[in-house]
Amino acid sequence: MPSTGPAILPQHVAIIMDGNGRWAKQRGLPRLEGHRRGVETVRTVVDAARAIGIRYITLYAFSVENWSRPSDEVSGLMGLLDFFLKRELSNLIKNRVRLRTIGRTGELPANVQRELARVIEATKDFPDWNLVLALNYGSRTEVADAARAYAVAVANGKEKLEDNSWETFSRYLDTADLPEPDLLIRTSGEHRVSNFMLLQCAYSEMVFTPTLWPDFGQADLQSAVDEYGRRERRYGLTTEQIKAGAK
Ligand code: IPE
Numbered sequence: 001m002p003s004t005g006p007a008i009l010p011q012h013v014a015i016i017m018d019g020n021g022r023w024a025k026q027r028g029l030p031r032l033e034g035h036r037r038g039v040e041t042v043r044t045v046v047d048a049a050r051a052i053g054i055r056y057i058t059l060y061a062f063s064v065e066n067w068s069r070p071s072d073e074v075s076g077l078m079g080l081l082d083f084f085l086k087r088e089l090s091n092l093i094k095n096r097v098r099l100r101t102i103g104r105t106g107e108l109p110a111n112v113q114r115e116l117a118r119v120i121e122a123t124k125d126f127p128d129w130n131l132v133l134a135l136n137y138g139s140r141t142e143v144a145d146a147a148r149a150y151a152v153a154v155a156n157g158k159e160k161l162e163d164n165s166w167e168t169f170s171r172y173l174d175t176a177d178l179p180e181p182d183l184l185i186r187t188s189g190e191h192r193v194s195n196f197m198l199l200q201c202a203y204s205e206m207v208f209t210p211t212l213w214p215d216f217g218q219a220d221l222q223s224a225v226d227e228y229g230r231r232e233r234r235y236g237l238t239t240e241q242i243k244a245g246a247k
């Protein structure tokens with residue numbers, strides 16, 4: 001179990017980046033313009049996270065369900081992803097940030113897969129800072145994939161059926177090598193998790209902000225982290241137990 005007691009600095013912050021479309025609509029611009037501005041926010045927030053000392057930042061960039069959007073929006077988003085990966089490579093290397101992904105990336109367009117592989121390979125040895133992109137991600141598909149892989153491992157004798165613990169099963173999730181998010185932020189005023197890290201966020205603190213993603217900045221991240229610092233994480237225990245344990 002992660003440590004209880006007053007939360008200080010989150011090690012892992014996950015963000016549901018939402019509101020690009022509304023940001024554009026408010027300005028009479030095409031939705032894709034909102035996504036373009038959203039890409040700029042990604043750089044700002046990754047830099048801000050490092051400055052604050054957050055070691056893992058996970059960004060929900062494209063959900064399994066997002067394929068059902070209009071095809072020009074989907075192809076625009078894939079184009080922006082390709083652009084982002086090409087542009088950010090040198091910056092990630094300079095700042096020693098490791099890129100990782102969660103989600104069914106094997107279903108992304110071939111050019112995006114190539115760029116991803118290139119950036120992941122070039123940054124794989126950086127130990128301190130991690131940017132995790134959730135791409136073609138959905139918790140339900142992730143769990144279905146993990147259940148299948150786990151069943152194969154049991155059939156092969158690699159896992160024992162009796163050892164049906166969360167610790168064992170969670171090693172089959174896309175997030176196997178990542179700590180659980182301490183803090184989950186969603187922008188744009190929506191109060192839902194939209195199929196994002198449903199199991200990994202079992203005990204995450206959640207902060208919802210009305211700010212649209214293109215307007216989100218360092219101060220907004222800092223204020224979510226400050227809010228996190230005011231929370232008490234109890235993991236099912238009582239405040240008294242937490243206080244006694246902290247002594
Ligand atoms: C988030 O912004 C980006 C993605 C889901 C790819 P939206 O495009 O969902 O923006 P809204 O919710 O329509 O404002």
Ligand code: IPE
Pocket residue numbers: 016017018019060061062063066190192194
């Ligand atoms: C969640 O946002 C997915 C991403 C941020 C990539 P959506 O805008 O797709 O979620 P819903 O449809 O409002 O739940």
Ligand code: MG
Pocket residue numbers: 018019020
């Ligand atoms: Mg949205």
